[in-house]
Amino acid sequence: MATRRVRYPIAVVGAGALGRLFAAGLARVGPVVLVARDAQRAAALAQGYTWVTLEGARRVRPPVAHPGALPEADWVVLVVKGPDTAAAARLAGRMRPKGVLSLQNGLVEATLRRALPGLHAAQGVTTEGAYREGERVVWAGRGETLVPPGFEPIAQALAQAGFRARVEPSIHEARLKKLLVNLVINPLTALARVENGRVAEPPLDALARRLIAEALPVLRGEGLELTPREAEALVFGVARDTARNRSSMLQDVLAGRPTELETLTGAFVALAERRGLEVPTHRAVYALLQAWEQARGLGDDA
Ligand SMILES: NC(=O)C1=CN([C@@H]2O[C@H](COP(=O)(O)OP(=O)(O)OC[C@H]3O[C@@H](n4cnc5c(N)ncnc54)[C@H](OP(=O)(O)O)[C@@H]3O)[C@@H](O)[C@H]2O)C=CC1
Ligand SMILES: CC(C)(CO)C(=O)C(=O)O
Incomplete structure (x- = not known):
């Protein structure tokens, strides 16, 4: 008998600077899974990582997944670099989400739609600033995250987690x-x-x-x-x-x-x-x- 996959309200695909930042914050207020590129990177991340904020550093350990052991998710936040967009979007689609929201820079919506035919996929904007130092993620600048209409649950979850986030009609x-x-x-x-x-x-x-x-x-x-x-x-x-x-x-x-x-x-x-x-x-x-x-x-x- 096939086993049912765990289903999360939110998954973050791309365990880099922004992915670690958003997953660390979201994990404080509800279930979230951080999806790494492969099993090896997921195993390292499963040990946890350090989240550095202006208030100090704390150790966080959100659940981690990888393409070989993928849960389902209601909503996926995509934060990979431009060249990785198509592959990461296809991975996101395998989680059977209601929608996929990219918070990447650049113009990626056409690539998202090609990779995710028939799925609700769009691009928002974030001005959060984060960078990685080894396994640590440093929250370097507080910004704002704007999401398109139709992605209200993501805006709400980010806002609950302490990020400035809202739905932006324009x-x-x-x-x-x-x-x-x-x-x-x-x-x-x-x-x-x-x-x-x-x-x-x-x-x-x-x-x-x-x-x-x-x-x-x-x-x-x-x-x-x-x-x-x-x-x-x-x-x-x-x-x-x-x-x-x-x-x-x-x-x-x-x-x-x-x-x-x-x-x-x-x-x-x-x-x-x-x-x-x-x-x-x-x-x-x-x-x-x-x-x-x-x-x-x-x-x-x-
Ligand atoms: N950092 C920032 O302050 C800001 C970034 N942005 C934008 O957000 C996006 C992400 O930036 P940033 O977080 O800095 O980038 P990073 O390079 O730090 O992180 C991207 C992560 O995506 C992972 N990745 C790549 N391909 C896949 C895949 N197929 N499946 C799963 N994971 C994958 C990479 O894995 P691996 O480590 O193995 O390469 C890496 O960990 C970019 O478009 C950037 O321009 C926008 C505003 C601010
Ligand atoms: C806004 C700016 C230029 C900040 O460094 C940025 O988005 C980037 O570096 O990609």
Whole structure:
């Protein structure tokens, strides 16, 4: 007789920085399972890990699963890097969820829908800041998590767990704003090997303005109504607020890992092409980073 799989209200797929952060918080208020990439990583995580917050460090030990021993889940939160989106989404689908919510950067909704036909799958936005130091996860900056309508149970669970989280009816606009920020800060910091704050200072600020000016007509076509002044205030505001941070793309480049180039600049250049709009500066940063990835044999499965 087939054994019934355990069913959790929430599963988090991707036991990296954000996954560990959300699972640690959610585990304080209810059942949650953290799904690792494989059995070996799951076994290490099952020993627990350290969650570092401003209030101090605590040991947490949420239940852990892996593709060979997968529970079911009502709702799945997907937090893997862009190149891993399709594989992780297929894994999420195997948990027979009511819905799959990505909180990744970049544009991944099309990949999600292709990987999960017929399932309720969408992308939200988070500005939480977290990074890993070995097995530890450091909650580096308190942000906000916006989820699309239809994912209320996830917003409620995150809010109960102490995260700032809510349903955002204009989620499309929120995603496009985050995309604009990432299209400027991530490639420039990765190419120049500098912290975020330098994007708002000479000489990079001029290049940043060029990227913003090229991006606006494309994003306007997608529904983002921002004047150049508002767009610059948004991007330079984030650069200054996170001045001492290393962007995720810079961290990937420094660690020799694949970057999220394809779901950020790659996806954006494809959008521009569909609209017949020229984005030469985005194409230039795209080619430079693609060349860096190709030279290291780093690819993309999305
Ligand atoms: N960290 C942050 O502060 C923020 C991150 N984001 C976005 O969130 C997403 C995740 O970022 P972050 O947590 O930093 O990334 P990490 O690289 O720290 O974590 C990603 C995790 O996903 C795991 N993974 C990859 N493929 C699979 C798979 N098929 N099944 C299960 N697990 C898998 C990786 O495993 P392994 O370790 O084995 O590679 C890794 O542990 C990105 O899109 C990022 O841009 C957005 C806002 C803030
Ligand atoms: C907002 C920003 C640029 C913060 O570092 C980010 O999202 C990233 O690094 O990917």
